Amino acid sequence: MKHFKLIITLLLMISMSAIFVGCGSSEAKTYTFDPGDAFITGVAGSKCLMKTDITIELNSKTGLEYLTANSYKVRDIIINILRNQTLEDIQATDGQSKIKLKILAALKKNLSVSGVDNIYFNEFVVQQ
Numbered sequence: 001m002k003h004f005k006l007i008i009t010l011l012l013m014i015s016m017s018a019i020f021v022g023c024g025s026s027e028a029k030t031y032t033f034d035p036g037d038a039f040i041t042g043v044a045g046s047k048c049l050m051k052t053d054i055t056i057e058l059n060s061k062t063g064l065e066y067l068t069a070n071s072y073k074v075r076d077i078i079i080n081i082l083r084n085q086t087l088e089d090i091q092a093t094d095g096q097s098k099i100k101l102k103i104l105a106a107l108k109k110n111l112s113v114s115g116v117d118n119i120y121f122n123e124f125v126v127q128q
Contacts, residue, residue, distance in 0.1 A: 050127075062115065067111075
């Protein structure tokens with residue numbers, strides 16, 4: 001009887017550990033959207049130019065397909081946000097973070113796209 005309880009206990013422990021390992025190994029799939037060529041815009045209220053290259057991270061294949069089909073709208077939204085940034089906005093300690101948040105909010109609002117997780121700057125240059 002002791003051996004039977006021991007075997008049952010061991011089997012339960014093995015099956016429970018397999019369940020926990022299985023739950024922890026599932027990673028969320030991410031997708032990246034490249035909106036095309038780098039963005040070159042003027043900086044609001046100055047003679048400066050800004051050049052940025054952006055990648056958009058999504059957690060939804062449907063969102064990726066939507067952005068791909070509407071890439072011209074995505075570019076227009078991003079350009080409008082970038083060209084309205086002042087030099088002070090850009091040079092602030094959290095300037096790039098705020099721009100990322102503005103782009104995220106605008107994409108969600110104007111395109112009704114779901115699954116956009118993050119915006120990444122691959123390049124961010126301001127010529128003064």
